[in-house]
Amino acid sequence: MMGLVWNCRGLNNTLSPTIPKLRALIGSKCFDFMFLIETKRNASSIFPMFRSYGFMKHFGVDAVGASGGLWVGWKREARMSLVMACKNFIILLVEKYNGLLWYLVLFYGAPCSHLRTPVLLELEKWMDNCKHPFLIVEDFNQVDMECDKVSKSQGPIRGASFFNMWKIRNELIDIPFKGPRFTWCNNRKGDERVYERIDKALGSRDWLSFFPDSGIKHYPIQISDHAPIEVNLQLVKNDGKRPYKLDAWTLDNEECLERVRSAWGQRDVGSPSFQVARKLTRVRSTVKKWAIDKRDEWMGKWDDFDKRLEEGMNKAIAGEGDEMYTRVNDEVKDFAKAVSIFWRQRAKVKWMVD
Template sequence: MSLLSWNCRGLKNLSSQNLGFISSIASTNSIDCIFLSETKCQVSCLEPFFSKLGFQGCKGFDADGTKGGLFLCWSRSIVVSMISTSKNHVCCSIKDVTGFIYYVAFVYGSPVFADRSEIWDNLTIIMDNNKGKWLLMGDFNQVENNNQKLGGSLVLKGATQFLDWKLTNHLLDIPYHGVNYTWTNNRSNSAAIYERLDKAFCNSDWKDNYPDADVWNLPIQLSDHSPLVLHLHKQSEGKRKRPYRLDAWSLHHPEVCEIIKREWEESPEGSPALSKEKFRIRLETFEVGASGLSRITK
């Protein structure tokens, strides 16, 4: 089973190249569920096209004129039950071909920094009200550390709050392949900025059922965002996963030594994967707050 998420930056024109591009990705990767953000059109406008592609159901949130718009469609091989929709998310449960049921939040984070904390809070409430296995994917519009950004300001607004939100909800990063940056401002030379805004997260309960799930960040085409393809059953390639690595400069700071000492002495809570992720996020939170030094050393 595979899922596609893409900030397509507009599908109002049904003869758009974007629709052909989506169709090609869907057929090549055997996609069972498609999530599109910034469609800039009504859900009803897109339903006939995706129905012809074999996607039996669809939901979403209509655009406000030429702003926003979310669209979700799914194939006959899965059962989708809606939980909540808004201009920033589509939340549902999915029952796959094996009968396994889990929750998914397809996310469109606000490009306005001041609005993001409310989105994270609303997602927390939804997850708290629906305990279980959770997957989150989409355009979060949030950089987490300086490794996820190239060019532009070193100031990462909202990064610490976002990392705290991930910790609070016990969210793990799903490993990715492909391009490192999923968004560009489409400028050149010194004005160019690249960021990894499109991502996928899960909790440990979901990870236990899909331990080999991974994301492919496809090249940026026809939009300023990369399409993301999440494969739930990755074929084994016999390669060892690269562990999280702390920048060498950080070891000169007493705060890092204190974090390591505290984590070593504390009794672990939850699964080993969750404990490791919490440790990694605490170190990343330190790196984000250390005046951008982690980026300078790259």
């Protein structure tokens, strides 16, 4: 099972660069669920954006004005069901094919330290009565170790003592990560820039015994002030070849449709049924090649941005200046806006609700 979680800081703008980046991430992996924080819009309006990617089950907490908002979407085969929700977390019950039941807690910690404590205590009450293993994922808004923060200011980390005692008291274990260390940046320049690791995953001891190879991947911080996070459980490794699935967006692309017409229009010799079979085979291979080439064209640019962003972050953290990171992050936003405009102009069916 794989999931994508991101404090995206807003889906309320039709030309937001966040949306093309999300669609690129979803298109690159076969995610079973996606959790978005600070959507800044009504939950019901988010589903149409990602329906074509298979997230047919969904739940959300509406934003209040232009702040807050949570949304989670999952595929039917993920076998998830809603247990409870509030403005700070959503809890899903997950049923695996082998009969294992466990909880996925999608968490959003209060930005202010004095408001985080009541939320953590509320979650602790639930954990005390929890009968199954559980995993808590995403934005805790809390640094718990000095090595997880880079800032010119020195001194004790506010809230760290309580947060660490809360983890110990509830026997929570940090899930290992790979990728850039830091998941949040205040996006200021020079000595005012701050990096922190506040997006993470914590598992109960019994959950780790079922998912010993689980891990999370930090993408570089971009567009939002948070990094997208990939959650990978890796319960069972499947080396079998998975059938290729055509994304819905290809069917709205005139270039793809023209390839289909051309492939179908070629002359074949034989019985009617044989001719139809040959045409279907040719169309399938033509569309598959076109879709893969097109995806590689778009994804290649996103991958290049990620590599350069990570390089820029490392230079900034090492004190070599933040010019590269700032420049590449601006390029990402410009490219994402161009992608957004492209699809709005080319798509026959509008894929976003204004």
